[in-house]
Amino acid sequence: MDHKDRQIIRALQRDGRMTNQDLAEAVNLSPSPCLRRLRNLEKSGAIIGFAAVADAKLYGLAFEVFVRIKLEKHQEDVVQNFERRVQAMDEVLECHMMTGQVDYQLKVLVSGLDAYEDFIRNRIHPIGGVGSIETSFVYGTVKKTAVFPDPS
Incomplete structure (x- = not known):
């Protein structure tokens, strides 16, 4: 390239x-x-697709949430089960494996607090093997871009 x-x-x-x-x-x-x-x-494969960039709030998803998850154990079956289940969740826009104190960071969009509680109770908890969950709600965005920086 x-x-x-x-x-x-x-x-x-x-x-x-x-x-x-x-x-x-x-x-x-x-x-x-x-x-x-x-x-x-x-x-x-350098360009993998085209998509419309939409306003989540106008779409009806007013709550952007970062969820940090630490697994109880790092056995292969636990990790694979967690990743497979998270991949199937529409609320999860991104799931990143992390270094440091947590294993995963999820970017989640939901319509409100009740929807977030439902997401945690009925989607995350049933996965099993989750040791801890930390949540941060986004209350403002300073910068958001999909344009890559110039690597040179």
């Missing part, structure tokens, strides 16, 4: 609906080479 490919990706991260003509102009290429590069980025 070269600098021009990264320019294409960043331009599409800013506006995934731009036409190839607009993309070509944004990255200073003619349309044919730009489209060829775009198709190669998709084929290689």
Whole structure:
């Protein structure tokens, strides 16, 4: 991947609906080479898809929550069960394995406190093997972007 490919990706991260003509102009290429590069980025897996960025609150999911989970044991079956169950939960937008005091950090969207309580009681607790749960509610966002920084 070269600098021009990264320019294409960043331009599409800013506006995934731009036409190839607009993309070509944004990255200073003619349309044919730009489209060829775009198709190669998709084929290689560097671009994995396109999605609409929506406002969660307007959608009805007003509570963004970070949930940190520590497992009781790190046996392979416990870990696999936890990860498999979390992958199936629509409320979980992201699940990261962490270093430090917790094993996982989840980014969760729910409609309110009652929905969060239901999520913990009826989705997380039944998994089993969970040693502790720490919760932080987001009350404001200073920065949120999907545009990668330039690595150079």
